[in-house]
Amino acid sequence: MCAEAPGPPCIADRGRRRWPRRPGGPACHVGSGRCRVPIRARCSPAAAVPVSGCEGGAAVAEQKQNGGGTVGAAGERTIRVRNPRGQGERLREEILRAAGGLLEQVGSEDALSLRAVAREVGIATPSIYRHFSDKTELVWAVLAEHYERLAEIMAEADNSAPADDPQERLRSQLTAYCRFAIANPAKYRLMSETWQTPVDEERLHGHPAGLLLRGLSRALTACEEAGWRVRGTRADAPYMLWCALHGRITLWQVMPRRKDPARLDRFVDELLGLLLER
Secondary structure (H helix, E strand, O other), X not given: OOOOXXXXXXXXXXXXXXXXXXXXXXOOOOOOOOOOOOHXXXXXXXXXXXXXXXXXXXXXXXXHHOOOOOOHHHHHOOOOOOOOOOOHXXXXXXXXXXXXXXXXXXXXOOOOOHHHHHHHHOOOHHHHHHOOOXXXXXXXXXXXXXXXXXXXXXXXXXXXXXXXXXXXXXXXXXXXXXXXXXXXXXXHHHHHHOEOOOOOHHHHOOOOOHHHHHXXXXXXXXXXXXXXXXXXXXXXXXXXXXXXXXXXHHHHHHOOOOOOHHHHHHHHHHHHHHHEEO
């Protein structure tokens, strides 16, 4: 009988005497042929630690000998190194990268698991809420990186066009939109095909797609100031431009035809001819 053990259940002796099982304690099967704990570790004080089974007790004992390191299968899990104080922005970027990668796989906000995001980063799930109030804010932040980049490219195209020709400046912006979608298909799919949870109108105004719509609206206003008239409802005109571009790009990408960007350029010309008149 193992006299060293202060109370863990054990069947160490051959006399079939059993110690009463302590509530919450592990089960030991020494002598039954199922215990894989080394002889020297059986019924030791380390085995009394309330972990799962005899293997857990041995793992804890080995963990203590190794200075607290993780052993066994758990040792294969990636453990994130804590950022130095003041570098919380680095963690935020890691969360965004992990969420973006998972969104590309699952395709919707509802299917995105914050627990999975935390596991990818190597943090506890509650740590995400230090940077994002909810899953919607996290998803929008992922999309915002791409919308901001698209808005920058369109603004550069606008500045490169003649300052006294607002229609040409708008054409340059629309062409830049097409080129972005062609050059970044994965990012573009994430921006345009991620299913998102509906929100109230007030919160919707903060969606990152607003960068794109506001830029198109300013370009149309410049055209109006130069004497052009926008056909249809003026408030819906930016959405009409966006919908037309997105639909044409989607067909261009999926249809089994030769991928000639010049066809998108011709579409932009036709689209402006339909939308603007003098």
